[in-house]
Amino acid sequence: MLEPESTRPPAPISSNGGPKIGVYVCHCGLNIAGKVDVKAVVEFAASLPHVTVARDYKFMCSDPGQELIQQDLRDGLVNRVVVASCSPLMHETTFRRATAAGGESPSHFQMASIREHVSWVTADGDEATEKAKALVAGAVRRVALHEVLEPRQSPVRPDVMVVGGGIAGIHAALTLADAGKHVYLVERETTIGGHMAKFDKTFPTLDCAACILTPKMSAVRAHPNITLWTFSDVVSVEGFAGDFRVRVRHRPRYVREDLCTGCLACIDACVHKHGKFDDEWNEGLSKRKPIYIPFPQATPPVVVVDRDACIWFKTGKCPRTCVDACERDAFDFEQTETYDEVEVGAIVLATGYRTFEASKMPEYGYGLYPNVYTSLEVERLLNAAGPTNGEIVLRDGSRPRTVGIIHCVGSRDAKHNPWCSKVCCMYSLKLAHMVKERTGAEVYNFYIDMRTPGKGYEEFYDRILKEGVHMVRGRVAGVTDEAASPEEEGHLVIRAEDTLIGSVRRIPVDMVILAVGIEPQPDAQEVRRLFNISCGSEGFFTERHPKLAPVSTFTDGIFLAGACQGPKDIPDSVAQAGAAAAEALAMIDRGHVTLEASTAFIDEAACSGCKTCVGLCPFGAITFDDERRKASVNEVVCKGCGICVGACPSGAAQQHLFTDAQILSEIEGVLEYV
Amino acid sequence: MSEPRFEPRIVAFFCTWCTYTAADLAGISRMQYAPNVRAIRLMCSGRVDPQFVLAAFRDGADGVLIGGCHPGDCHYQQGNYNALRRFELLRLMLSDFGIEEGRLRLEWISAAEGDKVQRVCNEMTEQVRALGPLRLVRGPRRRPRGTSGQAEAERGPGAVEEAELAPVLEMGGREAR
Numbered sequence: 018m019l020e021p022e023s024t025r026p027p028a029p030i031s032s033n034g035g036p037k038i039g040v041y042v043c044h045c046g047l048n049i050a051g052k053v054d055v056k057a058v059v060e061f062a063a064s065l066p067h068v069t070v071a072r073d074y075k076f077m078c079s080d081p082g083q084e085l086i087q088q089d090l091r092d093g094l095v096n097r098v099v100v101a102s103c104s105p106l107m108h109e110t111t112f113r114r115a116t117a118a119g120g121e122s123p124s125h126f127q128m129a130s131i132r133e134h135v136s137w138v139t140a141d142g143d144e145a146t147e148k149a150k151a152l153v154a155g156a157v158r159r160v161a162l163h164e165v166l167e168p169r170q171s172p173v174r175p176d177v178m179v180v181g182g183g184i185a186g187i188h189a190a191l192t193l194a195d196a197g198k199h200v201y202l203v204e205r206e207t208t209i210g211g212h213m214a215k216f217d218k219t220f221p222t223l224d225c226a227a228c229i230l231t232p233k234m235s236a237v238r239a240h241p242n243i244t245l246w247t248f249s250d251v252v253s254v255e256g257f258a259g260d261f262r263v264r265v266r267h268r269p270r271y272v273r274e275d276l277c278t279g280c281l282a283c284i285d286a287c288v289h290k291h292g293k294f295d296d297e298w299n300e301g302l303s304k305r306k307p308i309y310i311p312f313p314q315a316t317p318p319v320v321v322v323d324r325d326a327c328i329w330f331k332t333g334k335c336p337r338t339c340v341d342a343c344e345r346d347a348f349d350f351e352q353t354e355t356y357d358e359v360e361v362g363a364i365v366l367a368t369g370y371r372t373f374e375a376s377k378m379p380e381y382g383y384g385l386y387p388n389v390y391t392s393l394e395v396e397r398l399l400n401a402a403g404p405t406n407g408e409i410v411l412r413d414g415s416r417p418r419t420v421g422i423i424h425c426v427g428s429r430d431a432k433h434n435p436w437c438s439k440v441c442c443m444y445s446l447k448l449a450h451m452v453k454e455r456t457g458a459e460v461y462n463f464y465i466d467m468r469t470p471g472k473g474y475e476e477f478y479d480r481i482l483k484e485g486v487h488m489v490r491g492r493v494a495g496v497t498d499e500a501a502s503p504e505e506e507g508h509l510v511i512r513a514e515d516t517l518i519g520s521v522r523r524i525p526v527d528m529v530i531l532a533v534g535i536e537p538q539p540d541a542q543e544v545r546r547l548f549n550i551s552c553g554s555e556g557f558f559t560e561r562h563p564k565l566a567p568v569s570t571f572t573d574g575i576f577l578a579g580a581c582q583g584p585k586d587i588p589d590s591v592a593q594a595g596a597a598a599a600e601a602l603a604m605i606d607r608g609h610v611t612l613e614a615s616t617a618f619i620d621e622a623a624c625s626g627c628k629t630c631v632g633l634c635p636f637g638a639i640t641f642d643d644e645r646r647k648a649s650v651n652e653v654v655c656k657g658c659g660i661c662v663g664a665c666p667s668g669a670a671q672q673h674l675f676t677d678a679q680i681l682s683e684i685e686g687v688l689e690y691v
Numbered sequence: 692m693s694e695p696r697f698e699p700r701i702v703a704f705f706c707t708w709c710t711y712t713a714a715d716l717a718g719i720s721r722m723q724y725a726p727n728v729r730a731i732r733l734m735c736s737g738r739v740d741p742q743f744v745l746a747a748f749r750d751g752a753d754g755v756l757i758g759g760c761h762p763g764d765c766h767y768q769q770g771n772y773n774a775l776r777r778f779e780l781l782r783l784m785l786s787d788f789g790i791e792e793g794r795l796r797l798e799w800i801s802a803a804e805g806d807k808v809q810r811v812c813n814e815m816t817e818q819v820r821a822l823g824p825l826r827l828v829r830g831p832r833r834r835p836r837g838t839s840g841q842a843e844a845e846r847g848p849g850a851v852e853e854a855e856l857a858p859v860l861e862m863g864g865r866e867a868r
Binding site for chain 1: 712768804868
């Protein structure tokens, strides 16, 4: 635990004479003034007790707006400030700073949210004005009781953890490491690379995914500032921005990472002559042995033993030819889980996505007809390092002559996922191009709307059209092998309404590709609880602000990168990863974070020594002095929730900026005005 | 002329991490809802002292809404569970005072559920409107205008006739400080 640089003096109340409150009502252009009668609110505010100044201004957050406040403070007209404008989550920091710049304690400030909570949500202008007055009255009442608090700062550790080793995590880790910060990159699979490593080409440039990704993967491994932990998970996170303690579990590979050179001699030597178990990396399209490496450029290039498949683990009877084949003595069948605990200042979450489970839409026949594939399976077929060495072949080994690609599988669908997965149109066009190029097949794309916003994307669509790929606009009703005519015999038939010609079509094909959408990881809920951030009901992590803080979270010091925040293509993920790294760097290089002002404290004179608070504190911040029979709060550990304060039966526990008196006054205030 | 429609006043205590943020989201999404709910921002629903709820009713609220994080989602691990326990006890106590159950509501609303803020505020307004004004006091229902609320001591004789809740508020020597 780091010591804070300054500790707060005991809270004096109103050290600067009686309250003189300035109320500043913001028009926010027409965002507020278009609904709320700002002049009426100002007039009302001026009538409230202790209010010495009440003004309105077009944009309070602008420099001239802030200057209004500062001037009144400097002139001694006011010593407490209420700004009625947007949400405190938006501009509280701005106005606290302005208050401080005017020479007043930043805690002598309170905000009334008359935009998010009033003008934007209230249909009737008169009702909106009345509600705005009530909220202003609440803020005025409470600010009169605000105490002087010095902002407390805590130093920031320079190291960063990046969770997830896909393209977003890799890019964030390299950016941070290049800036001289030590990065712990944690990946739960046996290799970094993520989904991108499974692709053959990337849209719209058709450059080879491996050619642009594997150099970055090697750079991660070689970078002196990166500690790479694969086959590892984060199991606990404690602390706060600038000082997180993260515990990481390393699962056993049964091969020592420091000794294995990736020569793969053990795989050849395994008693299994051929692969027998579904190869997850190839989406089950090929078989692997119990000892395997996902793909040749896996990083780190270390083999792993599948405990559930290995004969030695199952029976204890195996000649272990793999061990004999290893020149480095890298095998260790006694390996167990190990743990590391590290202290970092910031965390970047880049935990990625999964694709929609195609069998949830039985009408498309996935799992029923062998020649219905998911797009990810076809990516593997196309990949030169994949199960067919880049050949597009059906399960029987023959080449398809007609291929149908169904867009929006699981996406834009009220029964499944309502969102657009953003990447499927483009990757479907890419697959159409590549399948046509490799097989010469006729390719039909079935789409609802063609969505190609992005640099060079619409041009790519034009190119595919010119290549003669057929486009059918309409959601596919189903895939069947029941032939309705002789030419449909022996084919899969895609039934869809072509909404451009207004008729139902039946198109016989040899191969169906389902463009499955992007979904949150199945364990997104557990992960966000672990890191104390929030996510939508679907499971994508929530950014602090969709436009102004797109890579920050509501938990300071935790940043987001890539598709864990929402569907994204590779360029977007990389851009966001860079932004997340920059935010983390800004925090680290600033050197300190401002701690929560709203910590709890105990009024010893009122404390009855009942210890109710001690057991309630989730952070163990309250200690009890048995001699004096008094509780006390460690303000460094206190996170400022106020749980103890709400429970204290004698009113001895209080919370800065949320004292009983302040909240009771706010209650009176919001109710005072009808 | 018809009687003007009763507009209930509802005080809401919203956790800043979830429900208050959801209310911001409702605003950003321009979801229109009844203007009767006035939100007070707290760091955690676990900060909601039962006396806040009683004080709100005493000071003229017709309903009180508490918004916290879904179970398991508390930013402070367990504050919402504390809120839930206090809520259950409060409900029992309020019914002893003759305050109908529908006047106090606890809702779990995550930061992403702007639509739930809209729905709950509308529902609660209608529900409390149907219950009518809270007739809990013998004397004038509202605190007289201009009465300072800065300290219990300053409240003067008006407070005595105002609320039968006063003895409860004083229980345990608790005063606003």
